[in-house]
Amino acid sequence: MAGKEFTVDLNKPLVFQVGHLGETYQDWVHTPILTEGSPRFFESNFNEMMTRSVWWLVPVIWLPVAFYFIKMSHSMGLTLPLEVIMSIVGAFVWTFHEYCLHRFLFHLDTKSYWGNTFHYLIHGCHHKHPNDGLRLVRPPAVAAIIALMIWNLYGILFTHSIRSVMFGGGLIGYVIYDITHYYVHYGQPTKQSMKSIKKYHLNHHFRIQKKGFGIPTTLWDRAFGTLPKTKAAENSG
Template identity: 60%
Template sequence: MVAHGFTVNLNKPLVFQVGHLGEDYQEWVHQPIVSKEGPRFFESDFWEFLTRTAWWAIPTIWLPVVCWFISLSYRMGHTPSELSLMVVFGIFVWTLLEYTLHRFLFHIKTSSYWGNTIHYLLHGCHHKHPMDSLRLVFPPAATAILLFPFWNLIKLFATPSTTPALVGGGLLGYVMYDVTHHYLHHGQPSGQMARNLKKYHLSHHFRIQTLGFGITSSLWDRVFGTFPPPSKVAVKKR
């Protein structure tokens, strides 16, 4: 695609190219290339490595951390039933955060060089190459960094003994989100509920990209009126 005299070369690292598209970036990034072969992001092998994450790394790394957080609240005197409620509430909060980030941050309109570049790294790359299996989940290093402000935010509203379990619940919600997201792109669900969820998400990629912002649940799309209208198009096997 040519914009402002600039041509995006898909055979070269993309991250520092996309900013040159300016106002045409939004149109370009929402024209998906359906291929399991992901593009190269950076010339540097080190930075390129950090952008690629296998889906199984997410539960492997973060589920032990979830258990550790919950155990902290347990050792501070909370009963299993109390811990269950806190974890469920943490997951519930995550679903709202998942929807909010996807709708208002990941789909923000950009046109400046650095705005386009950052958006492409955050989410644009996923819309351009939706079947790139190694860039479907969030890199663990980035998640670790974001855990600190999330912990401090929860501390503002919770007690010292409930904060770990609430954060653990939120982190568990994130793990469920990332694993579900990968499955919706690459899994072949047999159950009706999972098939509907896959159809709902793929509609966001290939039919109406301004609706359908939930991943693990369509709850908040229904609450806020962003649930996509029904389609008779069947889910394609990929």
């Protein structure tokens, strides 16, 4: 069925429908539905469960894993000061990984059936349903796949002891990222710094989806020219 003729039925599981939108998918997925419900993705209850996660599972699962890997580096002879420094470096490097994933993978322009389906599953669903509280953090299985990819990459780049502490620090960075992401959608920040992050991220959702890829920092957007202009700057330009 041609994309222009297809209408997604929101009362049925969505994932295997969206591919039929074809070239109209990008417009559809970036037109948000602002209700706070959690739409059904799959007929299978198991598959459906794997797409959802409560926010508190992120620190409960991944902080112990992070400290386990940092402790591994200590057992390999790394000193405590170096562990602390490399953990911070690992968390910082994670922000770059996240920026790259968000910019180059999560915002792919797709129009084929499987391209649209894949995009919707990994990120498009979040833009279509930004208030879905059960899909604001990564499900553990998805996070584990990304973590395994980074672990293997670090095996090429670093020695065993540095690999472990960098990976552990990266997991701490990931926890900070995902909890911040949840908070900017559902929290009501009072500090100006968090208000700015919330405004910056919601601007990415509702005004300029092709810019503003960083959470919780704008550093990489500034470095690579993807920091969106303010409305005042746009009007003056």
